[in-house]
Amino acid sequence: MALMASSRHEVGTKSYPWLVYILAPVLAVGLQSLLSLHFGFFELIDLPLLVTIYYAIAKREPISATLVGAAIGIAQDALTHHPLGIFGISKALIGYTAASLGVRVDTENHGTRLLLTFGFTLGQAAVLYLLVRHMLGQPYAWHGFHELTGAAINALVGVILFALLDLTEQRE
Amino acid sequence: MESFFSRYRNALVLITLLLAQVIGLAVQVRRPGQAPGDKGGVLLIRAWVVGIVSPPERLLHATGLGIRGVWANYLDLIHVRQENRNLQEQLDQLRLEEASLAEDARQGERLQALLGFREKYIYKTVAAQVIGTAGTDQSHVLLIDKGSSAGIAPDMPVITPDGIVGKTRDVFDHTSQVLEISDATSGAGVVLEQTRIQGVLRGNTWGQPEIVNVSPDERIKAGEPVVTSGGDSIYPRGLAVGTVDRVVPEPDGTLVNVLVKPAANLSKLEEVLIIISAGSQLPAAMQQDLSDAQQRAADILAERLPSRADPNAPPTGGTGQNGPGQNGAGPNGAGPAAENPNAPPPLPPKPPPPIHPDHYSSSEVPQASDLVPGQRITSPEVEPENAAPAANPSGSKAAGAGASKSTGGTAGKIQGGSASKSEGSAAEKGKTGAGEAQKKEGSPKPTGTSATPGSAARPAPQGAAGQPGAGQAGPGQAGAGQGRAAQARPAPSTPPQTTPPQASPPQATPPQGRD
Numbered sequence: 286m287a288l289m290a291s292s293r294h295e296v297g298t299k300s301y302p303w304l305v306y307i308l309a310p311v312l313a314v315g316l317q318s319l320l321s322l323h324f325g326f327f328e329l330i331d332l333p334l335l336v337t338i339y340y341a342i343a344k345r346e347p348i349s350a351t352l353v354g355a356a357i358g359i360a361q362d363a364l365t366h367h368p369l370g371i372f373g374i375s376k377a378l379i380g381y382t383a384a385s386l387g388v389r390v391d392t393e394n395h396g397t398r399l400l401l402t403f404g405f406t407l408g409q410a411a412v413l414y415l416l417v418r419h420m421l422g423q424p425y426a427w428h429g430f431h432e433l434t435g436a437a438i439n440a441l442v443g444v445i446l447f448a449l450l451d452l453t454e455q456r457e
Numbered sequence: 458m459e460s461f462f463s464r465y466r467n468a469l470v471l472i473t474l475l476l477a478q479v480i481g482l483a484v485q486v487r488r489p490g491q492a493p494g495d496k497g498g499v500l501l502i503r504a505w506v507v508g509i510v511s512p513p514e515r516l517l518h519a520t521g522l523g524i525r526g527v528w529a530n531y532l533d534l535i536h537v538r539q540e541n542r543n544l545q546e547q548l549d550q551l552r553l554e555e556a557s558l559a560e561d562a563r564q565g566e567r568l569q570a571l572l573g574f575r576e577k578y579i580y581k582t583v584a585a586q587v588i589g590t591a592g593t594d595q596s597h598v599l600l601i602d603k604g605s606s607a608g609i610a611p612d613m614p615v616i617t618p619d620g621i622v623g624k625t626r627d628v629f630d631h632t633s634q635v636l637e638i639s640d641a642t643s644g645a646g647v648v649l650e651q652t653r654i655q656g657v658l659r660g661n662t663w664g665q666p667e668i669v670n671v672s673p674d675e676r677i678k679a680g681e682p683v684v685t686s687g688g689d690s691i692y693p694r695g696l697a698v699g700t701v702d703r704v705v706p707e708p709d710g711t712l713v714n715v716l717v718k719p720a721a722n723l724s725k726l727e728e729v730l731i732i733i734s735a736g737s738q739l740p741a742a743m744q745q746d747l748s749d750a751q752q753r754a755a756d757i758l759a760e761r762l763p764s765r766a767d768p769n770a771p772p773t774g775g776t777g778q779n780g781p782g783q784n785g786a787g788p789n790g791a792g793p794a795a796e797n798p799n800a801p802p803p804l805p806p807k808p809p810p811p812i813h814p815d816h817y818s819s820s821e822v823p824q825a826s827d828l829v830p831g832q833r834i835t836s837p838e839v840e841p842e843n844a845a846p847a848a849n850p851s852g853s854k855a856a857g858a859g860a861s862k863s864t865g866g867t868a869g870k871i872q873g874g875s876a877s878k879s880e881g882s883a884a885e886k887g888k889t890g891a892g893e894a895q896k897k898e899g900s901p902k903p904t905g906t907s908a909t910p911g912s913a914a915r916p917a918p919q920g921a922a923g924q925p926g927a928g929q930a931g932p933g934q935a936g937a938g939q940g941r942a943a944q945a946r947p948a949p950s951t952p953p954q955t956t957p958p959q960a961s962p963p964q965a966t967p968p969q970g971r972d
Contacts, residue, residue, distance in 0.1 A: 364634075
């Protein structure tokens, strides 16, 4: 039960400067767009998803996590040619699930974060596949190895990013 | 009831949010035949997001470009001189090639006009910097730094010098989205250059463009170029798309997909061109470029090979240049026809006269009536006053001078040249053969044969012969007729015509180039 929350501090919510709440999603969407242009492999990484997960497991409030996830997803949709809502739905679901899990598991542990991010990345890919392929009837690539690789890379990047974002935490 | 909402508040919020987005998706899904692009609130949301994201991207992109520019322009200059020399040589070579292709292009244009084809020429393009992408491998969309303020509209083709990139999608004030050809929802009409197999190009799930639903054909080989067909009404015809990578059968086995390696490096795009104006006429600038290229190529050729002169080079101006519309102009080139803007188009050139007389040219053969059985044929003396002008329209020295002075290769120059220089010879002798000679227009046969009796050899009506400056006075008509006759049947130098035109018997050389 190492993953379970064991203290009041672990289930408590964190607070951040308001600038972080604004800048982190904007930077995530912007950098995702910019870096993918210059580094092809960056398309495997989903910075907005990582920010959504971090916000959800840090705040541990499903409603706010759902709203933030939906907002970040819609912003990400706006840069694609997909209808608005594809990433919005998937990230709202991920935010809700991550916040719900954040209450129950120790999200301060790097191993937990690694596993959570890996799982959520695969979960988002599955939701996207269902939405695009089966709901909208548009072509969508589902390549198992590709998805696993992407999930692993996101998990690794997520651990580093979460550690960096931890530094911005407002401590009392 | 209140406890239900408070107990399941989180789930209810999630369900509400998901439901709202699903309804939003349903509203946005486009039906077949519906115009592309978003409208209303969706476009507004996209504009907001792009408006927030693009300024920092522009800033970062500009910073990167600046740093790279400093490095490339001021620091990394090793081997630049050598590279410059190589490029100059390459440029000269390309000019020569361009000149050789210029005539083909013009001919192709004429033939296409005859066949009713509609070729789209690129009139105006806008260069734009690529400042971002969609950020996901499921959406091959680029963000560029030009929008409607630069004249960009949805569904405009986006290209690079290497090949096509895609087309514009949503256009905002200062930014636009470009849907790449590697996206699964894109589409472009293409044709395989050699096998002429047409198809629709779109991206596959791996992001590689492919021509879908093609009938299996063994002629399709890897490396075959693929160009746009123009059938999609977006991309102009003939733009490079890429080369065939390999052929992959479809799951049902009846059709194949042709994977294409794009000519443009879609993963490393920095600058693109958006075609904002295209039309069916060859743009004036391009025509000028072709003409200039031909002239430069002629200069290069003359510089490298002084013994060779490009007969197809455009005029350089100055003495001896008698372009279209100068038919029948006098020595000053100020004849009425020279001012006529509706002058006939230039005709093909006449070969220059031989430098030294020889025994093989047909012009050296005397008239049949002068031949004596058993007599050896020798080069006859030429008496200018006896030369039959119309029967030998280009045989005069004047005509030859006109041709030799002309540096250009158009017939108009030669034609005008021979007419304008025909004082005392062809034009001076009258307007003979104008009608007949005009029949020859456009079908030049530079075979070196003389005019045949009954055509150009007919006497001029009502004593036009002998009128000084008749070639000039016949504003583009008499002189032109002469010129055309000369052009249509370029004769060798100085024929030994000794009989009056109306009595001119058949010559030793059979007529050629007749209708």
